[in-house]
Amino acid sequence: MKIERITTINLKMKNYTDKEIVEGILEGKEKFLRIFYHSYAPTLLKFIKAKIASDEDAEEIHQDVLMAGIEALRDFSGKSKLSTFLFAIASHKVIDFYRKKRIKKIIFSQMPEVEKLVSSLLSPEESLDEVLLKEKVKTAFGNITPLYSKILNLKYVEGYSVIEIARSLSISFKSAESLLFRARKAFISVYSK
Incomplete structure (x- = not known):
């Protein structure tokens, strides 16, 4: 419910730099958290949905990415764009999702029968x-x-x-x-x- 309310707020966004957004969030200013959400959440969700078939899984990963992104802001050096930083986190979360899914499948599957199928889908590493x-x-x-x-x-x-x-x-x-x-x-x- 709260997210719906936030999305209807007129942010009167000026062009803030990545540094200003990060500093604002780290200082606990809600305005910058809203700007962060509205600036990056939609494109991150679109990116994740393009890689994850299940909308439910995509939404869960999206929330994980947003939380991980906010938690990692202290480590943001500004050497890259904030969007690049967040998309890297999203990419890692998507990879983790498939890795966990693959591990679960391998652990609890009949290994000899699945081996040929799984091996054909994997890189040498x-x-x-x-x-x-x-x-x-x-x-x-x-x-x-x-x-x-x-x-x-x-x-x-x-x-x-x-x-x-x-x-x-x-x-x-x-x-x-x-x-x-x-x-x-x-x-x-x-x-x-």
């Missing part, structure tokens, strides 16, 4: 990252209990729902839910080392 990632995932699966490995396989490789996992393991829904939570936690703990 990304292929090396994929090989290292697969090794790390296999090691992590080898270092958690067989039951945890099985339940993660049922959920993320076979696509079972929690109810189906409970039936498959002859346990209650709550037990399956709890077991899945602990299995994820164990995997993350081992994987993060």
Whole structure:
């Protein structure tokens, strides 16, 4: 609601320099935050939507970019334009989005079948990252209990729902839910080392 109200305000914008906008925001002046938002938010959103198919994901990344941009203003040196600085942040956020999406797909997919498809989409550097990632995932699966490995396989490789996992393991829904939570936690703990 507040954003809608802000967008209807007449800003009577004069031509402020990037330095003036950054200094104004760092001094806590709301006027400069509005100028920043109106000057850069629409073009950043358009840029992100051109790279992300889902409007919902694009909106989330857009908000992340705006927040990260504001938080990073202290590091803005003025050697480039503020727009260049913000588009670099947006590019990194988009890359992070796809990297996380790819990692999730690789971690919880049937590696042999997906390997050919994923490998054909990757550059040589990304292929090396994929090989290292697969090794790390296999090691992590080898270092958690067989039951945890099985339940993660049922959920993320076979696509079972929690109810189906409970039936498959002859346990209650709550037990399956709890077991899945602990299995994820164990995997993350081992994987993060």
